[in-house]
Amino acid sequence: MPLWIPLTIAAAFLQNLRSTLQKQLTGEMSALGATYVRFAYGLPVAALYLWGLLAFTGAAMPEANASFLAYATVGGLAQIWGTVLLVALFAYRNFAVGTTYSKTETIQTALFGIIVLGDHLSFGAFAAILISLAGVLAISIAQSKLTLGTFWRSLGEKPTLMGIGSGACYGVAAVCYRAASLSLERPDFLVSAAYTLVIVLLIQTAVMTVWLRLRHPAELSASFRTWKVSSLVGVTGALASMGWFTAMTIQNAAYVRALGQIELVFTFASSHFLFREKTNALELTGIALVIGGILLLIFAR
Template sequence: MPLWIPITITAAFLQNLRSSLQRQLKGRMGSTGATFARFGFGFPFAVLYIVALDIVGGATLPGVNATFLVAVAAGGIAQILATFLLVYLFGFRNFMVGTAYSKTEPVQAAIFGLIILGETISWLAFGAILAGAFGVGLISIAGRKGGASLRRALFSREAGIGIASGAFFGISAVCFRGASLSLEEGGVLARAATTLVWATGIQTAVMLVWMGLKDRAELVTVARAWRPALLVGLVGVSASACWFTAMTLEKVAYVRALGQIELIFTFASSVFWFREKIARLELAGCLLIVAGILTLLGTAT
């Protein structure tokens, strides 16, 4: 089994856990504060990770270049916007459906990967990605009052926010892979860790400046909730470390498509943690996502 597969599954599990923790954190602060917790409290752990690779692991850390800096900055800002929209989306519908809207990302990542990096995928793999996206569509329209049509669901406010979130996530993933591949030295872990540190550092700085200028009260709120925010940061940066490593090893479209397995973890969280009711159509969507993932793994291996 290629190494990127278990790393991606681990990343998806950790990302689901981080989203669950962020949702709870949002009850104590606004969307901006919950978004900042992921980056601001994750940055110190990212630094510790790369220091451990250097001192303990003896890894050769690569030097950065202009291409890397542009790509990592673009990816970092795109990820801030994507995370903010996702956290904001949690307030509209239940946890699972809110997350599902953003999971159009793999299709968008495949398109952005082609446009930005020139990476192509097989037609069978693209079909598997589309199957997963259709499963997401089933989840997104399930349980809407009055049997709302697919058209109404796709053009709802929640759909627009979720699709925008998925687009920014797709752009950020492609930019991070481009940044990592632009590094000329170091192994996979060192290049991924370097990208992670620079990305979270830029994100922390940008959000601190923004909140300092626009929402100082939120900074106070975040500081008071530092304990749960620290956990969000730790889990978030752990997930990012896995994502960055997987995307250094494999094309973004494959990694993010397999990452749809997060919805299966989300399904379990929604049922067993948040005690939310899941419609049959949502269950059918999950099964279709699983079928798409299995097909994708067949083409990747």
């Protein structure tokens, strides 16, 4: 089995765990604050990981070039803006439509990968991405109690455009992270991915620290006050990012993000079997499509 597959599955599982921990911060800070602690508390963990890799392998510290810094900066900022747009959606009555459209991230990642890196997608992989995307949309529509008519009629509305914009930002971020790591032109992909992660987290932490200090100082205070849970969010987030960045260094970002939708299967399994939440037919159809798309991606790629 190619290494990127277990790395992506592990990253998706850890991301699901990180999201669960972030929910514990709901009463203490906004979604932006919870996003900040993921970067700020994850940075020391990622830096320690990089140091350990260099010490264990005896490799030299990578040297950042202009292309690397450009890709890392654009990717880091794009991820922040993707989060900002997603959070801003909740101010609208029909926010569910926008959040559903944000799930188009995978197909947008594929398009950006083709444009920026010239990545090639086989017919089977493209079909797998479309199938899993249909599953994700079905799950989102079912959970937000939208109708298909409402979903399609909302095209052109502001929340829809914000949702698509959020998905585009996440797609740009994924492709830029892969491009940044590859621009280092090193054979040791683990070190390249780790170094890219550290620099991206450093940029994101610096930008959000200044932003929160100027615009939302209470969120910054809350991030220190909740250090126990926030540190767990940072650790799990950093571990997940190690998997994402390494997998995207090895493989096409679109493949990685598509396989990463297995996170929805983990979420479904925990809510259905652990919390005994009821599941409707559309959700089950969506899960089946996601699993089918993932299997097609792995075996027909």
